[in-house]
Amino acid sequence: MLSPLKRALRSFKMPHGKVIVIAGTTGVGKSLLSIQLASHVNGEIINSDSMQVYKDAPIITNKHPVEEREGIVHHIMNHVDWDEDYYLHRFEKECLQAIEDIHARGKTAIIVGGTHYYLQVLFKKRVEEKLRPLTEDERKFLDSEQPELIHAELKKHDAVIAQKFHPNDTRRVRRMLEIFYTTGQKPSNIFAAQNNALIYDTLFFWIYSNPDVLGARLDARVDTMLKSGGLEEIEHLYKIYQEKSYTPDQCQYGIWQVIGFKEFLPWLENRDKIPYEHGLERMKIRTRQYAKRQVKWIRKMLLPDVSEDLYLLDATDLAKWDENVRKRAFEITNSFITGKRSLEPYAPKRLQSQLKLNPEETSSPKATGWEQFSCMKCRDKNAKPLILVGQKNWQIHLQSRRHRTALKNEIKRKNFEKFKNSLNECF
Secondary structure, eight states, X not given: OOOHHHHHHHHOOOTTOOEEEEEEOTTSSHHHHHXXXXXXXXXXXXXXXXXTTBSSOTTTTTOOOGGGSTTOOEESOSOBOTTOOOOHHHHHHHHHHHHHHHHHTTOEEEEEOXXXXXXXXXXXXXXXXXXXXXXXXXXXXXXXXXXXXXXXHHHHHOHHHHTTSOTTOHHHHHHHHHHHHHHSSOHHHHHXXXXXOBSSOEEEEEEEOOHHHHHHHHHHHHHHHIIIIIHHHHHHHHHHHHHTTOOXXXXXXXXXXXXXXXXXXXXXXOTTTSOHHHHHHHHHHHHHHHHHHHHHHIIIIIHHHHTTTEEEEEOSOGGGHIIIIIIHHHHHHHHHHTTOOOOSOSSOGGGGGGGSOOGGGOOOTTSSTTOXXXXXXXXXXXXXXXXXXXXXXXXXXXXXXXXXXXXXXHHHHHHHHHHHHHXXXXX
16 A cells, blocks of 8 residues: 555656656666656656667666566667667657656656766757758768768867867767757857756756676676576677678667677677687676766766756665665655755765766866877777877876887887897898
């Protein structure tokens, strides 16, 4: 039987378009909390994970099992063909439509997913109006597979915004250039003139786990995924990949970007010489790296805009999930829905440092962290000088094993050249 409070929450009509967002790394429990919250407040879930929009492959894309969703409706999930590239502007349209539909039926909209970049659609700082459509030549150029030329074109028109993005960050670079083409204005000027106000009254949860604990949890999760059908899904992807005569370049598009496929691709193509364990380890490493990038994005891009509306939930100890995550989230949500600011601290005491903003981590154009550096000693996958964005990343690279190895190899090469020249002089 429902308690009086829960009955009141289920019948409560969301005022002023309220939205709840659940952010956090992969494997930290976002989907579980979204189901629990949706059941608590009569809500529906909007997926904001760029891989879960694709049809089928539920294990490798980490879709929450249907049998564990407790009948909760999920939007923007499992509806995109594998070869279709899913862009931010499509998510924006589908997300805002879903929110309005959910609100029109008196329910709570709960956004959950690991592609935190998508959350920018909730802010008024988006570009609202195009003065003209893209020309055919502009569209062909933006759709071309020439990341360096696209970045150079953006830099020519808006050096400030171009400096923010790595040349290989093709999607975002392409989006900035599209804004310039269609509005005739520099994206940096447009964003500087806008505020970061939210479209809806929004509550943000950040589910957090200590990195060392999370890393072990993610490794175990990969093992479970592969044993429970994930490997079969990867092999099915490979079958389609072969039928369409794709090359590794395709792994930058559609569902082929999913963590697991490209990591196992060398093994799939050469099982006699490459061990299965190679793909397994690469998948685990990539998953842990992805989790680190997600935390970095939350701190750098999301936290500065929503620091007074974001609450951190500690999911380090899963045995204490009910106390540290579910109950705390329910209490904060109850206050949010009834129009009161929660008296809860924004983070548990031991994790309050996670919510402290570091000026070097903010995304403000005034920060000095956007400067780009080219390392002439190290090469990227295309054998071109490695590019680093930000003074901090540059300093880390200079101290890295990769850079030190490159320097040692150059010294060896120069010494060999000297030795070879001395031999030539002798003869």
